[in-house]
Amino acid sequence: VGMDFAGFESMVDEVGGVEVCTAQPLIDYELGDVLPNAGTQRIDGRTALNYVRARNVESEGNGDYGRIKRQQRFLSSLLRSALSNNVLLDPGKLNGFVNAFTSDTFVENVKTQDLVTLGRSLQNVDAGAVTFLTIPTTGTNDYGNEIPNDDAIGAIFQAIIDDAPLPGEERAEPVTPEEPAPAAVPDAPLLAVDPATVSLQVSNASDIAGMAQTASDELAVYGFQILTVGNFSGTAAQTVVRYSQDQEAAAATVASAIPGAAIELAPSLNNVVEVVLGSNYPGYTQFPTAFGTQIDPTQVEGTTQSAPLPEDLSYTNAADDTCA
Template sequence: MALTGGAWQWSASKNSRLNMVSALDPHSGDIVNPSGQHGDENFLLVGMDSRAGANANIGAGDAEDAGGARSDTVMLVNIPASRERVVAVSFPRDLAITPIQCEAWNPETGKYGPIYDEKTGTMGPRLVYTETKLNSAFSFGGPKCLVKVIQKLSGLSINRFIAIDFVGFARMVEALGGVEVCSTTPLRDYELGTVLEHAGRQVIDGPTALNYVRARQVTTESNGDYGRIKRQQLFLSSLLRSMISTDTLFNLSRLNNVVNMFIGNSYVDNVKTKDLVELGRSLQHMAAGHVTFVTVPTGITDQNGDEPPRTSDMKALFTAIIDDDPLPLENDHNAQRLGNTPSTPPTTTKKAPQAGLTNEIQHQQVTTTSPKEVTVQVSNSTGQAGLATTATDQLKRNGFNVMAPDDYPSSLLATTVFFSPGNEQAAATVAAVFGQSKIERVTGIGQLVQVVLGQDFSAVRAPLPSGSTVSVQISRNSSSPPTKLPEDLTVTNAADTTCE
């Protein structure tokens, strides 16, 4: 719903005070299945560890303790086009990354480019390399670099960016009148001191909330950053319930207080107050059971303190998010509505997709790649002996990598090309040599392109030159099973109000 009248004037006045920064890379080649993400909102939320200015006055330490700015908290929030759920993925700050080159960023000015070194009287380099920990991406290359790394890890198309510092976070909590948390024990941290004096359910103010989500060395926890991530997820669940249940997003007076506290202490890209209000309205009727917090699965910490991502499990997680597959604990049980709206009968969990349902078709322009970059397996559904072997031999002569042909268990009228998300170019390259414009997206076959020969098959054509643009119709097989997720995935559901 568009804002009008006084609400529009209020929104415009706030937008003029937002700290805009260049962060997004919508044309990145790391984005998986862009057409499949059409209409999704993907926010990259960053809690900045900056000790400059007022941040030094709330127990964060000063610039001499830690200069510059780091990403203390990184969370990627996916809201699908259907607006039927929210998924927030937490990335550990010490997640191991491959160092990449980024444009240097000055957190004091919010500008990119060479930074003047007062000690040497010289300008630094325009391009810098990150280190091997995730939080170095923001420190060296700012929002652009962090977006680049997260898109490479996730494949999600990040189209909104928000970074807020310690002071902005604390002030936002204050503007809300505090946020309720619950702890089974008092909370004490070796570095920050006493965070919660007492156990139990309690409403905490801004400075206390900041320490609650920052504490990494809690005396009663032995899991370091993961205990902190769990607390952050529980805190944000409570904050979300509080903001929407009190109509904060829909009451200009309340929203004014929150935004005033937030504006001066944040960086944003492609975010305006109008967008946030409209997004809040679209989520007003969502059940808490459909808001899920997940942590990126990682392996054993190495000798440098880096936490390597479990690549295949991480890929499965983001494939499930892109495909809108169900996630653990996502449910309608006890799922009170987030908004302060009249109660309605609880919705029921959707049935699993059944075979024979109509496929979702998307039209897309795709660039072909070199056959030597593509691996193909041909299956024969026609009953005509030797057809798959002949087609495989022709593909091999044309430079494709091939796997042993086989027979398909059922008969298809039309030759069909199957591929998994992220492998569109390879699928389009193969489809062109079979004279097909339709390709079907499924899960679980990785980088392989599978061709099932149907009754219409006649011959294998010569491949198009690499870099050719072809028009394809991509259909998603609605009968394909959901992505298999790791059993030890760490999940927090926003409907869970138990004390931890």
């Protein structure tokens, strides 16, 4: 979705303006006095546009990071406004908001009703459960460009995939009613699947560089469909094949091609099977169990651990309304 300046202004005006707070006047030497007075104030769309795009503010030093932080605070306030004004609960207000949004945006394969449905799905979201993160870097290169911290970025996205809490995030504990345990049903035998039906991502958790690429090349020869190859963002006590609930037979088939590999349930993977090469990987593969043959894999739990989130992440929680 792409939005132009007019769309941004109308979106802000549609919710009756957005409340922001600045500890000192916001003055940009190109845009002028964006907020001539300090303190809490409600701003309209035109002022809001300058507020989020100002990048030549002397008091902020690095204009990019100051602008990013202001944008995060603005979006946090916009979310709180939408929630407190019942925009998401009032069909008329929600339709008006979406119409203002779509009138000046550029989308592909997105209909107005899709956005209304998305808005309704956010009705029960608490602002404290929304966190904005600034991608961490490791200094600059010779051209002055920021260098992404790949390990930290991998940990962030893995936390999002695993639905783990992000820094500053507050979540209400879900209340789940107790249900009687279902009667035990004997497990059906696992049968090896056709490798051509298995989508694989191969991740290296060993100390040997290039292992994932070598293994993926060999697994592709057997017919497995290789999606991605890279390093595992975390640690692995052994070589495992991770899978979601309905992919156990696929994971077992893959594990049969890797001597010493076990399988591990990882619900966040959806329909993708992930091979995590640990330090016990022997460096070679073998033909997988023949299609339709019964297979009995070794099941493990907790052998892989996602990398911890960096402690110095720059973030803004949407519930934080302190003045800065």
